[in-house]
Amino acid sequence: MINQTTSFLILSSLLNILFFIALALFIAKKGGISYLFNKVLHIFPKKKSKHFDYPPYYWHKKSQFEKLPLSESDIIMLGDSITDEGEWTELLGLNVKNRGISGDTTERILHRLNTILESKTKQIFLMIGINDLINDGKSVTATLEQYKNILREFQEKIPKTKVFVQSVLPVNNKLYLYWQDNNNVLKLNSGLKKLAKEFNYEYIDIFSLLLDSENQLDAQYTVDGLHLNGQAYLVWKAVLEKYMVAPEP
Template sequence: MRYFLTAMMLAIPAAAIGGVPAADGFARFAPEIEAFSRQQAAGRAADDDALFVGSSSIRLWNVARSFPDIDAVNRGFGGATTPDVLHYYPQVIAGCQPESVIVYVGENDIAAGRSPDLVAADVLTLLGKIRTDFPHARIAYLSMKHSPLREDLWARMAAVNAMVKARAMTGKSFDFLDVSKSLLTNDGLPDKQFYTVDGLHMNALGYARWTAIVDAYLDAAHSPVTGKLASS
């Protein structure tokens, strides 16, 4: 079986997004984005099975090792908010024709002080754009994770997750994968064994949990896009 997965962000005008960083704030990502462009120019991504895009939770994921049955490209960039990825959308997805899309973004938006309503709106716009650009792709949004460092922000992240999940259940546009539950203790708290010393980023054990969920999702990818919750 060949799998195609992509985590991407959509492009909408920066002025239309609340809480967007100042224009010069995007410049800090220039080296990583230039690397993406060089990769695309070399023809590396065009025929790849998998493209992962998002924030540092994607960037730090060794997708080649986690999904050895597919050719995977990682285009996550650390610290990225949804507006950041939207800003660089053309460079991020250039040359890609994915059959499945995996999205992880929004956590840094909440940490930057944006409201759950605004973050959910951006995420849903993102997912709608992906559906338009890739009408035959399977699309899945990975829920924001409940990490030790951002415990005080979890209620707001959970609100975004709930809004995105509710939309996923209403149509055939995308799926929602709850990856946060896999990182919790039996008491429903963040399990530190899955995180690095910073309490924010996952270690190999944490990524193994995510890999199992995404791999199971891909195993079910033979059927048409259902829009139903793939993991709850």
């Protein structure tokens, strides 16, 4: 009887471990913590808070940006965590303002464009879309439709601002298998290049500069297969310097 009880407990423990491993892998493939956070949010009624659709970090950063002044001589870096994590003022100059928010998607960018549109800044460098694919599970087509809405806002409301459409960056699926397939990233970039031409904006290819021999994000530029280290930002900086307008004396 004791042996049967012990065997049962061992089997039960193993099954529990396997269940949690399977659950962890499932969550990881769906987008990790961001996916889990969004699912938990949707359990509760949205009427509890007007800020319930997006994580607190988004609203806190958005509120900061609404308080911080922008001028027509400023250059804006606009995007998600890959932009957010860049020390752009130190990399490129005092008039370069970071307007990246970690976790951002094309939809979230649209919801916070007002302060940028009102400032009529000189240049905007936009990189967005990877979280649409990874966290929101959107198709390339749906992502491009939202992206087009962003460009339409720029063209209609700040026609004198020079907008640069930056490619979405590659990912490294050997480091983390749950990141997005690079084939989808390539399709998205192909669509972004066409959109840039349609709106008469310049397309900047950063994607190809960070690839390894297997067409993935080179491991020398990343720890997690998605975000960038200092060396990668220097590569990115070197490209942007060719396009940025120096501030007036």
